[in-house]
Amino acid sequence: MSKRFFPILLILLVLGCSLVAAQTKSVDAEGHQWWQHAVFYEIYPRSFADSNNDGVGDLKGITSKMGYLHDLGVDAIWISPCFPSPQVDFGYDVSDYENIDPMYGTLADFDHMVAEGKKHHVSIIFDFVVNHSSDQHAWFLDSKSSKTAAHRDWYIWRDGKGPGQPPNNWISTFGGSAWKFDPTTNQYYYHFFYAGQPDLNWRNPAVEKTMLDTTRWWYKRGVAGFRLDAVETLFEDPNLKDNPALPGTNKQGDPEQEDTYNTKLPEVYDVMHKLRKVADESNAVLIGETGTRDIEELKQYYGEHGNGLQMPMDFMFTGVDKLSPPEFRRQIALVDASGGWPVYVISNHDRVRSYNRYGDGKNNDAIAKLMGAFYLTLRGSPIMYYGEELGMENNDPKRKEDVKDPIGRTGWPQEIGRDGERTPMQWSTDANAGFSTKDPWLPVPPSYRTHNVATESKDPNSVISMYKKVLALRHTNEALLEGTYTALNEDDANVMSYLRSYKGKAVLVALNMSASPQKATFNLADKGFASVSLKTLVSTPQSSAKGMEVTLEPFGVFIAELAK
Ligand code: GLC
Secondary structure, eight states: OOTTHHHHHHHHHHHHHHHHHHHHOOOOTTTTHHHHHOOOEEEGGGOOOOTTTTSSSHHHHHTTTTTHHHHHTTTTTOOOOOOOOTTTTTTTSSSSSTOOOTOOOOOHHHHHHHHHHHHTOOEEEEEEEEOOOOOOOOOHHHHHHHOOTTTGGGGOOOOOOOOTTEEEEEEEETBBBBBBEETTEEEEEEEESSSTOOOTTTTTTTHHHHHHHHHHHHHHHHHOOOEEEEEGOOOOOOOOOOEEEEEEEEETEOOOOOOOTTSSOTHHHHHHHHHHHHHHHOOEEEEEEEOOOOOOOHHHOTTSSSSSEEEEOOHHHTTOOOOOOHHHHHHHHHHHHSOOOOOOEEOTTTOOOOHHOOOOOSSSSHHHHHHHHHHTTSSSEEEETTTTGGGGOOOOSSSSGOSSSSSHHTTTTOOOOSSGGGGGOOOOOGGGGSSSSSSOOSSGGGGGTTTHHHHTTTTTSHHHHHHHHHHHHHHOOOHHHHHHEESSSSTOOOOOEEEEETTEEEEEEEESSSSSOEEEEEGGGGGGGOEEEEEEEEOTTEEETTTEEEOOOTTEEEEEEEOO
């Protein structure tokens, strides 16, 4: 290259880079970041779309559905782990953090997925398994090889208490002792989950540095953020104190205990701050699998100065497993006032699908629409679970020999495992719901014939049609995008209602959480809205308003704009 052209090229390059940076750093007038306006959607990659018809989904499959995701109203997909893995826990046992499992494709497929995502305005969020690696990871293979191995201190090794006795009483959440004896060095290693998932030693600065660098590596390659797996279990008491015993046994038949000394240690939050610092270099978002017991714990994850996770999931909201307006109101009020940005989830790959959890067996479709209209209109970021927009149901195994999830095999029949909520996405009425021409790794439920993308897309009253309407509204209506949340008629035990308001404009949401028709009257004068009328935006067929009185059919939805 000629010397004359080099400075010009350099200027162009710097200009180009700052333009890109300016684009990705877009913050709106309210100071909201991109992830605060985004709708997230969890994809279990084994089960979303199978491009090569081997019965297991893959990245090319996901890429081929970017148009679908965009049209649905999804802005970011969180893909459960697709890194190389022996698949002991279906990818939550990572043997190489900087690659793609051949079952799912290649790094080139990943790059293509990112590029197609950009075209369709869908960002990619990866799942970072921070607590443990696979026992087949090169770090662990080295670690177990000798007491003086370079990676020995990357995991947690201890002598037993005596012959055949583990170092303490800690129980693995997946069954049995949390310690496994390794004869090569005559010591035990610690695993909160399966023995194939040894815990990394986050007290070792080399581990911390490597893990932070891994996130940086993926951000540079196009990942827009991470969902951090099992963060509560990152640290253990260095003295390995026994956990206090509790009465009874758990689903795996182990004695119950309080996880006092191996979960929720304060050191966890320091790591969250460090991960956040790296994320901020790329304007990336961190979502946390944060199993908090109360709002004070959740606040710790946000960080006192907002320097922790931007999006710790509020599983206390998810835990309201019944259609109870008072309980939902209580939980929403707490997280809404927490100072952090609320994150609402109703299903994921570890929980029975919302269709079954909230469904009453008779009105499940109506309830699925109601739940969609509910959590997608709250102030905060929702994380959908694939198929939720269809009213996909759990398809639980009926016999032990059909179970794929190891906790279901070891815990059967008390613990049947998580296969039921992980079945293939239902695309059409074709064989295997159009997921694959080969029999998929898990079977689809018979209800796929009615609950699939192709059939439901033709029906204006289907679950997917409700999701699409609400998602479209959420992306365009300023009060839903920017507005505050105010609970209404707080004494009403059947109708959940609230106002989202912004700069004198407001949206009223009224949801009948009961199986009988309901009426709700609203007096909004004290909310700054005197002499207004209700202009319907989205509603179920039999729900409507007369003046400020709303009539709702059983499980009816009514969303309206306040018109002066
Ligand atoms: C998280 C995941 C779960 C996995 C576990 C161990 O809870 O969501 O699926 O089994 O971590 O990685």
